[in-house]
Amino acid sequence: MKQLNCLIIDDEPIAREGIKEYCNEISFLNVVALCKNVLQANHYLENNEIDIIFLDINMPILSGIDWLKGLKKSPSIIMTTAYKEYALQSFTYNVLDYLVKPISFKRFLQAVNKVNSYYGSSDEKNILFLKSERQLKKINIKDILFAEAMQNYIKVVTPKETIITHISLKSFKDQLPEDNFIQTHKSYIVSKYKVDKIVENQIIIGDYEIPISVRLRKMVLNHF
Structure with a gap:
């Protein structure tokens, strides 16, 4: 099964670690970096291949939504936010799912299954x-x-x-x-x-x- 490299972007340390712990429970996810803002993420993306970004919206310097607007090509995005009102807008920027905090593991699993199907080979799409x-x-x-x-x-x-x-x-x-x-x-x-x-x-x-x-x-x- 293809390993999906994950980047977690959130200004809250507890939120970053929470998403990382969920990822560690799922065999096809591989967390490669945790970033506290989108500038750190930009730097990482310049030199590394990422399959999934778990992205918060309300962050200092630049919001997750505004950052997405400027990306010409992005990995698959799963939003992880406390704000329900940006859901419709976010799906215009290659967002595959929108998770509202607090995020249950059940809901998280549903989202990453969707991404796994999106990325999988002909066999992996059936898992x-x-x-x-x-x-x-x-x-x-x-x-x-x-x-x-x-x-x-x-x-x-x-x-x-x-x-x-x-x-x-x-x-x-x-x-x-x-x-x-x-x-x-x-x-x-x-x-x-x-x-x-x-x-x-x-x-x-x-x-x-x-x-x-x-x-x-x-x-x-x-x-x-």
Whole structure:
């Protein structure tokens, strides 16, 4: 798996160390430098290859947003900020995700999975990491049969195992290839390539029966 070199830019030492600790928990992230302002970052970028920048907005000398405006070419950016109001503006500058402090590890993991898919080779693009039972479990997207929502958790079912992870169904769906997965019900997402047959208001995948809601039935059938 490709190692992604990370640069962390934040004027607060505690925030820098917090992001670094999160990165250290994820096998494909490699933190190469911590900067307290964008001038330090500029100097580092002149001589080093970076894949991901974790960037704060409100900093002395120059804000993260103003710095992005001046970059002709930048690595992938994940904003890490206490300010929600800059989200829309930031996505015009090669920003792949926008994390609002305090940042949970679950939300951080979702963001870096997105970047990993963006950078990955044809095989690596199919890999996700899910937090389950105090572990990070690697899962191949091609192996997913379906996912089922269970209140604040989801159950991800593959031929070999079932993983329970603390994430919303919508957040999980956002990490999947849009053309490969369909929502059949408010509580279910299925891989359309794993469907064996459709019987009335159910999708059959092996021994599993997944419901199709009345509201989504027409859309589901249009996929086949």
